[in-house]
Structure formats: structure tokens, C-alpha cells
Amino acid sequence: RKEVEQDPGPFNVPEGATVAFNCTYSNSASQSFFWYRQDCRKEPKLLMSVYSSGNEDGRFTAQLNRASQYISLLIRDSKLSDSATYLCVVNGYGQNFVFGPGTRLSVLP
Amino acid sequence: GAVVSQHPSWVICKSGTSVKIECRSLDFQATTMFWYRQFPKQSLMLMATSNEGSKATYEQGVEKDKFLINHASLTLSTLTVTSAHPEDSSFYICSAASGTGGYEQYFGPGTRLTVT
Numbered sequence: 082r083k084e085v086e087q088d089p090g091p092f093n094v095p096e097g098a099t100v101a102f103n104c105t106y107s108n109s110a111s112q113s114f115f116w117y118r119q120d121c122r123k124e125p126k127l128l129m130s131v132y133s134s135g136n137e138d139g140r141f142t143a144q145l146n147r148a149s150q151y152i153s154l155l156i157r158d159s160k161l162s163d164s165a166t167y168l169c170v171v172n173g174y175g176q177n178f179v180f181g182p183g184t185r186l187s188v189l190p
Numbered sequence: 191g192a193v194v195s196q197h198p199s200w201v202i203c204k205s206g207t208s209v210k211i212e213c214r215s216l217d218f219q220a221t222t223m224f225w226y227r228q229f230p231k232q233s234l235m236l237m238a239t240s241n242e243g244s245k246a247t248y249e250q251g252v253e254k255d256k257f258l259i260n261h262a263s264l265t266l267s268t269l270t271v272t273s274a275h276p277e278d279s280s281f282y283i284c285s286a287a288s289g290t291g292g293y294e295q296y297f298g299p300g301t302r303l304t305v306t
Contacts, residue, residue, distance in 0.1 A: 115294060124283050124297040125234065168233070170295075178224065178295060182233040 084108060085171050085181040093187045098159050102184045104169030105151045113172035114145055114152045118165040119183065125168055128154075159188045192218050194286050196298035203274055203305055210270045211301045213284030219264035220286035224295065225257075228281045240267055274305040 087104045094100050106114075114131035129136065131143040131152050142155040152171075156163055169181035193216040203209050213223055222241050226234040238254075240246035240261035248254045258270040267286075271278055281302050285295040 122281070124300045127294055127296065130294060178236065180234045180236075 084179045085169055087167075087169050087181040087184045089182055089184060091185040091187050093189055094159055095189050096159055096161060098188075099155065099157045100159060100186065101156075102154045102167055102169075102186075103151050104153070104171075104181050105149075106169075106171045106179075107150070108171070108179075109147075109150060111150075111171045114143075115170040115172075116141075116143055116152075116154050117168040117170055117180075119168055120165050128167070156186075159186075161188050161190060164188045192216075192286070192288075192296040194220075194284065194296045194298040196284055196301050198301060199299060200302040201304070203303070205275055205305055206273055208270055208272045209274055209303060210268055211282055211284070211303075213267045213269070213286065213298050215265045215286040215288075215296070218286075218288050220267075220288055221264065222287045223261055223267040224285045224287070225259060225267075225269050226283045226285070228283060228300075234283065237269075271303065274303070276305045279303055279305045 085106050116128040117125040118128050119125040129138050129143050131145045135144040140157045144153045164187050166183040166185045168183045171179050195214045197212045224239050225237045227237050228234045236249050237252045238246040238248045238259050240259050242261050242264050246259035261267040281300050283300040285297045287295045
């Protein structure tokens with residue numbers, strides 16, 4: 082089993098839709114969790130950290146479920162500019178950051 | 191947010207030559223810097239982790255003698271691809287982080303290397 086798994090997509094959704102991504106991780110000792118977005122041929126950019134209590138930033142909501150070892154990202158009112166690949170990142174023991182393969186989102190007009 | 195720069199942004203070199211890529215944290219001190227490689231339509235693959243003033247820790251399968259990493263200061267790390275081959279052509283991205291444990295990484299814009 083891979084350390085971090087994501088549905089590669091693509092998720093094709095219309096503008097204004099709500100879309101959710103899940104990411105599962107295998108290392109129960111993982112300590113920190115992040116969502117990054119990566120545009121084609123560009124570097125990843127931090128979207129948000131994921132806290133145990135869940136956190137929200139505008140249209141984006143991230144949640145962590147330690148018992149089931151997954152994190153989620155919810156995007157409400159999708160915009161065309163949200164089209165990107167969303168990377169789940171897990172920081173395991175010893176500061177080893179592991180990236181998921183990414184989920185590709187296309188928001189359609 | 192924190193800014194990380196990389197230089198050069200793209201480079202074309204001949205097979206057998208060496209290429210040096212610089213990664214700088216511009217507005218914060220990076221305790222740790224990471225080097226990644228990304229092939230087309232694939233995820234980032236961590237190559238090595240470097241802490242300022244100490245030897246880099248390489249991931250399994252990454253040749254340390256081929257990919258030389260130097261982290262001489264808290265704001266600069268370099269990756270040198272020695273004796274480059276066409277299969278080394280890739281997108282190399284560095285990231286920098288401050289503090290210990292549970293910190294966020296900030297990525298440089300990447301360097302696209304093409305070896306002919």
C-alpha cells in the first residue's frame with residue numbers, strides 16, 4: 082500500500098459546483114497534513130494546512146480524520162481558476178514529507 | 191508568504207556535463223531544504239533532504255555521487271547534477287522550511303533541465 086493515496090481524477094465539474102477530494106495515508110504516526118495545488122508546469126503552492134479540528138479558508142474546507150487516516154478538501158462554488166492538481170502532503174515521523182499523486186480538477190464553464 | 195527562488199529556471203546541457211541549480215529562501219531562514227524531481231504527469235518525488243551545515247539525506251535509489259547537494263547557509267542550497275544524461279531531464283523543484291516538525295514547505299519555481 083502506498084503511503085499516501087489519492088484518486089487521480091480527473092474531476093470535471095461545472096462552475097459553481099461543490100467538489101470534495103479525499104486522501105488516505107498509511108502511517109498512523111503522521112503528524113502534519115497539508116493540501117497543495119499545482120498548476121501545469123508550475124511549482125506546488127500551499128493551499129492550506131489541515132488541523133485536527135478542521136479548518137476553513139473562504140471556499141475551502143479541510144478536515145482530518147485520524148481514526149480512519151484520511152484528510153479531505155472541500156471546494157465550494159468552484160471557479161474556473163480552481164482548475165489544477167491538488168496534492169495531499171503528509172509529514173511522517175522524522176520530518177519525511179510524502180506527497181500523494183494528486184487529484185486533477187477541471188472546472189468547466 | 192515565504193518566497194523561495196531557484197536559478198536557473200531552465201537549462202539545456204550536453205550529455206556528460208554538470209549542471210548546478212541554486213535554491214534560495216529570500217525572506218526567511220530555512221533550517222531544511224528539500225529537492226524534488228517531477229517527470230511529466232507524475233507526482234513529485236523527493237530526492238533528498240538537506241539541513242544547513244550537515245550532509246544531505248538521500249532517498250532510496252537516488253545516487254548521492256551523481257546529485258551533489260550542498261546546504262552551506264540557512265538561505266542557500268545547491269543541487270549539482272554531475273555527468274548528466276538524457277534520462278536526467280526533468281523538472282527539479284526545491285522547497286524550504288523553517289523550524290522543526292509540522293512545518294510548511296515553500297517551493298521554488300522549479301528548474302527545467304533538458305539534457306541533449
